[in-house]
Amino acid sequence: MKYSALSLVYEALRGNADWKPAWRDAQPKAEYDVIIVGGGGHGLATAHYLAKEHGLSNVAVLEKGWIGSGNAGRNTTIIRSNYLLTPNIQFYEWSMKLWEGLESDLNYNVMVSQRGVVNLYHSDAQRDAFARRGNAMRLNGVDAELLDRAQIRAMLPFLDYDNARFPIHGALLQRRGGTARHDAVVWGYARAADRRGVDIIQNCEVTGLVIRNGRIAGVETTRGNIRAAKVGVAVAGNTSRLAAMAGLRMPIEAHVIQAFVTEGVKPAIDCVLTFGAGHFYISQSDKGGLVFGGDLDGYNTYAQRGNLPTVEDIIEGGVALWPGLGRLRVLRHWGGLLDMTMDGTPIIDRTPIDGLYLNGGWCYGGFKATPASGWCFAHSIARGEPHALNAAFRLDRFAAGRVIDEKGQGAQPNLH
Amino acid sequence: MRIVCPYCGERGNEEFTYQGDASPTRPDPAGADAMQKFAEYVYLRDNPRGPQRELWYHAAGCHSWLVVTRNTISHEITHVQFARDVANGATPATEVGR
Numbered sequence: 001m002k003y004s005a006l007s008l009v010y011e012a013l014r015g016n017a018d019w020k021p022a023w024r025d026a027q028p029k030a031e032y033d034v035i036i037v038g039g040g041g042h043g044l045a046t047a048h049y050l051a052k053e054h055g056l057s058n059v060a061v062l063e064k065g066w067i068g069s070g071n072a073g074r075n076t077t078i079i080r081s082n083y084l085l086t087p088n089i090q091f092y093e094w095s096m097k098l099w100e101g102l103e104s105d106l107n108y109n110v111m112v113s114q115r116g117v118v119n120l121y122h123s124d125a126q127r128d129a130f131a132r133r134g135n136a137m138r139l140n141g142v143d144a145e146l147l148d149r150a151q152i153r154a155m156l157p158f159l160d161y162d163n164a165r166f167p168i169h170g171a172l173l174q175r176r177g178g179t180a181r182h183d184a185v186v187w188g189y190a191r192a193a194d195r196r197g198v199d200i201i202q203n204c205e206v207t208g209l210v211i212r213n214g215r216i217a218g219v220e221t222t223r224g225n226i227r228a229a230k231v232g233v234a235v236a237g238n239t240s241r242l243a244a245m246a247g248l249r250m251p252i253e254a255h256v257i258q259a260f261v262t263e264g265v266k267p268a269i270d271c272v273l274t275f276g277a278g279h280f281y282i283s284q285s286d287k288g289g290l291v292f293g294g295d296l297d298g299y300n301t302y303a304q305r306g307n308l309p310t311v312e313d314i315i316e317g318g319v320a321l322w323p324g325l326g327r328l329r330v331l332r333h334w335g336g337l338l339d340m341t342m343d344g345t346p347i348i349d350r351t352p353i354d355g356l357y358l359n360g361g362w363c364y365g366g367f368k369a370t371p372a373s374g375w376c377f378a379h380s381i382a383r384g385e386p387h388a389l390n391a392a393f394r395l396d397r398f399a400a401g402r403v404i405d406e407k408g409q410g411a412q413p414n415l416h
Numbered sequence: 417m418r419i420v421c422p423y424c425g426e427r428g429n430e431e432f433t434y435q436g437d438a439s440p441t442r443p444d445p446a447g448a449d450a451m452q453k454f455a456e457y458v459y460l461r462d463n464p465r466g467p468q469r470e471l472w473y474h475a476a477g478c479h480s481w482l483v484v485t486r487n488t489i490s491h492e493i494t495h496v497q498f499a500r501d502v503a504n505g506a507t508p509a510t511e512v513g514r
Contacts, residue, residue, distance in 0.1 A: 240463035249460040253436065254488070299417075299434045301488050302465045307417045309430030342459045399455035411458050414434060 003107055022187060023194035028201050031227040032060045034381060035219055036234060037206050037242060039063025040072040041182070042359055042366065043234040044189035044200070045374020046381070048106075051196035053375070054382035059198045060228075061190075062221060064205035068186030071237055074304075074336030075367040076259050076291050078272050078283065080117045080177035081142050084133045087392035087404055088345065089140040094389050095372030096142075096176060102371060108188030110180050111286065116271040117177030118152070120159075120321075122166045126276055130172040137174070145173045156273065159322055166277035166320065177272060179283055185370055209245045209356070216355035232357040232381050234373075237337030238302075239360035246353050250360075251342040251398045253413045256335040257296040257364050258306040258314070262328040264288030278317030282325075289331065292318055296338060296364060298414040305335045338364050343403035344416030348376050348390040357381050358395060363416055417491050422498055423478040431476035437461060438469040438483045438499070465489060471499060 001007060001020055011019060034050060036043045039061045050056040061067075079099050081092035098105075099112050121127045127146075134144035152171045153161060161168045190200055201223070208220035209231065218227035233242045240250045265288050274281040282292040294314030297306045311333070319326050341347065341361035346369065348359050359377045362369060376390035386393075397403060398411075409415040417429040439462070443453035462468075465488055472482045481499035486492065500506075 238465075240461070241465055249456070250463065251459040251461070253461050253463050254465075299429075299486075300436070300463065300468060300470065301491065303489060303491055307429055307491075309428060312430075398459040399452070412436075414436075 022191040023200050026060070026199035026201050028060065028062075028204060028221070028223050028226050029199065031218075032199070033058040033228065034230045034232065035059070035226060035228040036061045036232045037219065038070075038233065038235040039067035039190075039200060039202065040070050040234065040236075041068070041185050041189065041370040042236070042362075042373045042377070043232075044186060044193055045370050046232060046234060046359070046377045047193040047198045047200075047374075048189045048196070049375045049378035050382060051193060051198055054378060056382055057197035059193075060226065061193070061198060061200045062204045062206055062219070062226075063200070063202045066202050067190055067200060068183055071336045071362075071366060072182055072186045072370075074259065074334055075182055076281070076283070076293050077179045077182045077285075077367060078117065078177070078281070079112070079180050079368040080174055080272070081368075082117060082119065082133065082137060082144065082172065082174045082177065083406060084136050085404055085406055086136070086140060088406060089137055089142060091372055091376070091389050091393070092368060093140065093142050094375070095369050098371030098375060099180060100176075102185075102188070106188040106192045108184065108191060110184040110188050112180045113178045114176050115178040115283075117174045117274070118147075118156070118271050119172045119274045120152070120168050120276040121170055121172065122168060122277045124169070127169055134172050143174055143176050145175070147171045147173055155271070156269070158324055160320065163320060179272060181286075182367060189374070206242065206245075209242075209353075211246060211353055211356075214352075214354055216353055230355045230357065230381055232359060232377060234359040234377065236339040236360045236362040236366055239339045239358070243351075243358070246351065246356060248351060248353075251347075251395075252339045252361055253300050254302050255296045255298070255338045255340045255414060256301045256303060256306050257293065257338055258310055258333060258335045259291065259293040260314070260330050260333045261285065261289040261291050262325075263331050265290070265328065273321075275317050275321040278313075278320065280314060280317035280321060282318065282322070290325070290328065294318075296340070296414060302337060303335070304337055338362070340413035340416060342398055342411040342413060343405040344407055344409065344413075345404040346373070346393050347395050348373065348380060348393045349386060349395040350380070350384070351395065417493075419472060419482070419484060419493060420496050421474050421477055421480065421482065422496060423480055424474065427474070427477060431474060432482075433473040433475045435471035435473060438471045438502070467494070
């Protein structure tokens with residue numbers, strides 16, 4: 001059923017009795033043209049674009065739990081393209097453009113809200129670095145504005161401007177950045193892919209890869225073996241485990257990042273705000289809760305939960321920036337797993353196994369990438385070679401010396 | 417998460433700095449395949465789901481480098497040793513009291 005104002009009125013008059021499930025509960029077939037491992041935002045977006053852009057609809061998305069139950073449901077929903085390095089700017093800007101048209105493409109309300117992303121700076125040196133980043137963005141056709149102290153104070157009067165150690169000097173603003181509703185993105189892509197014939201198979205965990213003579217032949221799952229000539233892996237957080245099934249070692253460590261939401265309050269902040277002197281970012285959900293986070297914990301883990309010293313550090317940053325936050329209670333707090341790569345940049349590429357494609361290494365920034373990640377991964381799988389937008393996100397860039405290190409930290413994943 | 421430092425005793429993990437997997441060893445720079453070995457040493461990780469031997473530095477304590485055996489699923493720490501003892505092959509791992 002195509003959603004429209006008319007269908008809404010019709011269903012309201014009938015007591016909402018005729019709504020159909022948004023996607024089928026598909027059973028696995030013996031063989032597909034393409035199998036996507038991982039039913040998160042990236043996997044489902046890949047399936048959608050495989051069907052829509054490349055005419056491949058004999059596709060299955062395999063998800064070990066229920067769709068969107070991993071990192072797609074654990075992020076802080078921010079979308080932006082305010083990067084410094086050209087490959088990142090161009091890729092994330094394409095993602096931003098897809099976000100801007102996503103609701104009409106999917107016929108689904110994913111609640112894209114371009115409320116602006118504000119990065120505060122607190123020193124002359126940081127202003128220069130942000131001006132450089134803003135200029136890099138503008139050279140790539142992306143919107144960026146450098147605001148001075150008076151301009152940012154008019155926007156956000158409640159911050160601590162006279163903090164003795166970290167006074168606020170101004171901000172870099174991307175007005176087109178903002179937030180989207182993370183669950184709706186998953187459901188919207190799932191519904192759109194399903195409508196084009198993609199099988200979404202939940203509670204189906206991949207336990208092995210079938211490889212013959214260096215070529216992928218299918219996957220082993222908890223619901224039996226499934227054949228496919230092409231398999232795409234989109235399981236960020238667990239990429240190393242899937243890659244190990246193909247005998248591959250990855251330039252990735254699994255880390256955890258924590259996120260928080262407060263009790264709901266009246267509209268308090270109408271943008272996404274980041275602290276430049278510590279690592280802290282915050283926005284307000286449509287339900288009123290303040291959603292915030294900061295640094296990763298910094299050690300390898302698959303636990304999907306973090307430790308208290310990081311909680312303390314993040315909240316100290318938040319209260320230093322916005323003292324009024326101290327009056328609020330945190331309602332929920334959770335952790336999500338990160339594929340931290342050695343240069344802080346993702347991987348969308350072929351692998352040394354023919355027909356096996358890899359999408360991972362999203363570090364702490366996978367949500368905003370969802371549309372472009374799926375779009376580029378679908379292109380790579382369908383054509384057998386990367387699109388220009390993901391040509392730099394190669395698996396072999398590390399050994400080749402072509403790292404894309406946005407933060408300049410080197411091969412120390414917990415510092416990116 | 418708390419780490420039992422062999423010198424300082426049990427401390428919160430905020431006192432320590434993490435340096436990652438302790439198992440990779442520096443390749444021979446004069447070896448024939450040194451380029452490939454170094455690329456693997458610097459960039460590739462086993463990234464195990466389960467027990468891992470890893471390096472922690474007690475920055476806010478005795479400044480010792482430690483080799484900690486920790487489970488990456490449960491965060492349970494089973495062994496802690498001074499890294500210098502591991503390097504010298506001196507003492508067997510001391511099990512953390514459970």
